[in-house]
Amino acid sequence: MLNFSFSNKTRIHFGTQQIAQVSNEIPLDAKVLITYGGGSIKSNGVYDQVISALSEHTVFEFSGIEPNPSYETSMKAVALVKQESIDYILAVGGGSVIDASKFIAAAALFNGEPWDILSKGATVEAAIPLGAVLTLPATGSESNSGAVISKLSTKDKLPFLSAHVMPQFAVLDPSVMNSLPNRQLSNGIVDAFIHTTEQYLTYDVNGKLQDRFAEGILLTLIEEGPKLFTDEKTDDVNGNVMWSATQALNGLIGSGVPQDWATHMIGHEITATYKLDHAQTLAIVLPRMMWEMRETKQDKLLQYASRVWGINEGDTESRIKAVIEKTEQFFHSVQMKTRFSDYQLGEEVVDVIIEQLERHGMTQLGEKQLVTLQHSRNILTASL
C-alpha cells in the first residue's frame, strides 16, 4: 500500500426530508447565494424546500449553470458574489452546479485572473464556504475537493483541486432522484462506476481493503443501477446508488492506491469538442482502454473479472475479453451507449481528439503514464 493522508470534513445528511438541515448548517447571519441550474429544482419541489429551510436567512439566487459548467457563466456569479458581499454559497444541483459553485467560491476571493486556477494550477488560498443539496448522484463533488470547469471560447475543460472548496456539508435526499430523467440517471450510474474503476483498475499494491471497498461500490451499482429504470425503483434503490456515487469519489477508495484517470482525460476532450455528456464519453472510452492497456492492468482486470463478475474460467485473454463485454453490457442495461457511432460520430473524431490531447499536454496518461497518444488513437479508433 502507498503512504497517504486522508481527510473528508463534509458532514453528510442522508435521507428523505433531510433538506431542512440546511437551516442549521448555514450561519443565520450569512448572506447566502443559492446556485442552481436550469430550474428543474423548481418543478420537483427541492427549491421550495430549500427556500423554506432558509426562511430566516438573507438569500440571493444565481441560476442558469449549465451541464459541463463554464468559466463564462461562473464569472457572472462571481460578480454577483462580490457585489452583494455573499459569505455562503449553497449549491443546489448535481455535479455541474456544485463544481461551478466551487470555482465561484474560489474565484471570488482569488487575487488575479481566476482562469489561472484551471490553466496554470494557481494555488487557491481561500474560498467562500459552501454547502450542497445534491439532486443528481454522480460526481461525488458534494464531498470532495475537486471541480471541472470548461471555457466555451477555447473548448478547454480543465480540473482543479483545493481543500478550501470542500463542501462543509451535503444533503443527500434519495427521493429527489424520482424526478430525474433517465438520461441523468444513466449518466450518474456510469459516472460513479467509472470513478471507481479509475481508482481500482490499475496495478496491485496490496491495498486489500481499498480493493474490497471499490468492488463493493461496483457490485452495488451493478445490482441497483438497472432497477432505476424499472418499477423496482424505490427510495432505498435510489439511496444505494446515491451513497455509492458519493463513496466513489470522496477520497476514500483512492487513498493508498495508484490512480488512473486516463479515461476521464480523453473523455473531457470529447465533451469539450462534441458536447457529449461526461458519462457518455467515459462509457465509450473505458471498454477500449481496458483492452488497450490490458497488459499493465492484467492483475486487476482478472481480479475485477473474478470478484465482481464471477468470471474465473478460461485463459487470461478470454477472461479479459469476457469482463470487458460484461462491463459494456452493464452500461447498456442502464441505458448508456458505448460507441461514437451511437451518437452519429465517425472517424473524424480521432484526429480532432488526439490534437486536443496533444494541445493540453495529455501525452502520457494513466497510473503509470503509459497511455501515449498512440494508445489514445488506438482506443478512439476501436471505439468508433
Place this chain on the structure above:
Amino acid sequence: MLNFSFSNKTRIHFGTQQIAQVSNEIPLDAKVLITYGGGSIKSNGVYDQVISALSEHTVFEFSGIEPNPSYETSMKAVALVKQESIDYILAVGGGSVIDASKFIAAAALFNGEPWDILSKGATVEAAIPLGAVLTLPATGSESNSGAVISKLSTKDKLPFLSAHVMPQFAVLDPSVMNSLPNRQLSNGIVDAFIHTTEQYLTYDVNGKLQDRFAEGILLTLIEEGPKLFTDEKTDDVNGNVMWSATQALNGLIGSGVPQDWATHMIGHEITATYKLDHAQTLAIVLPRMMWEMRETKQDKLLQYASRVWGINEGDTESRIKAVIEKTEQFFHSVQMKTRFSDYQLGEEVVDVIIEQLERHGMTQLGEKQLVTLQHSRNILTASL
C-alpha cells in the same frame, strides 16, 4: 436504509515514517501533554520519533495508562492538565490510551463531577483538542468520538460519546505493529472483526453498500489476520489490518443501518469482573450470540455465510451452524480462544455477569432490544 448524518473530521496520515507529521499538526505554541501506557513506545522507537517531531514544542508527559483505562488513572492526568494549563493532548498508544485521553480531554474542561459523563450521560460541552499516534490497531478510537472507561472501585466499565473528543488527526504507521506481542495482535484483529459484525449482523434495511463495505473489512481481516503470526507478515499486511480496524469503527459502515452492540455490553461486564482482555470477551460471546439470536438475525447470518465464507449449501440451520463454526475457527487461527474454560473460568461466571448486567440496566440489548437477561444467561452458559 435509515436516515443518517455522518461526518468524520479526523485527518489520517497513513504509512511508514508518518509520525513526523505530528509536528505540523499541533500548533507550535501549544503546551502538549503526551499520554501513553506502560512504556513499550520507549523500546520500539515510537517515543523517540514523537519527541523528535515535537522538538520545537513544549511537552509534558503522562504515562501509566492501563489496558481498560481507569477513571482513577485518568483523573490523575486531569490534575496535571489543569496544573500545567495543557492545551493539546497527544495520545500515543492503542485504544486504551486514546480512550483515556478522550476522557481526560473532556473531564479537564467539565463543570462538575466527570464521572457523570459516564454514569449519567452528562453532556460534554468542550474538550481539549487531541491527536493520536496509533500503536495498536483495534478499537478505531483514533478516528471516532467514543471511549470506554472503567471505574476500578466499583467494577463499572462504561462508554461515552462526544464529537468534541474526536481526534483532530491520527498517525497510522503500520511498522509499529512489528514490535507488538501476539496477544495484542490477536486482540486487535478480533476487536476490529467484532466491531464490524456489531454493525452488520443485525436485520436487513437494504443498505447494500454498507453491507459490502462491512463484508470487505471482514474478508480483509480473514485474509490478512492470520499472516501476522507467520513469516508472511509485512508492512502491507500490517497496513491492511490497521486500515481495516480504523474503517471498522469510524462511523462509516454503521451509518444508515441498525447496530447491535449486545456482544460488547456483555463483554464489558466480563472484563470489568474477571479482567479478561476486551477482545477475549467478545470472542467468547459472539459465537453463542449468533446462535441464540439466529431467528432475528437470520437474513444477515445467511448473507454473511454466503458472501464472506462461501457457504451456500444446506438448510438454514445448518448454514448458520457452519458459519458460526467458521467464525470460531477464524478466531482460533489468530490465536484467540473462544470459551470461558480456556481462561479457567466456570459456571460461577453466569450469575455474576447476569447480576452486573442487571445492575447496569442491560436487560434489553441488541439492534431490536430483544436480548433479555434470559438470552444473556443462555449465551453465557453455552460459552462455558
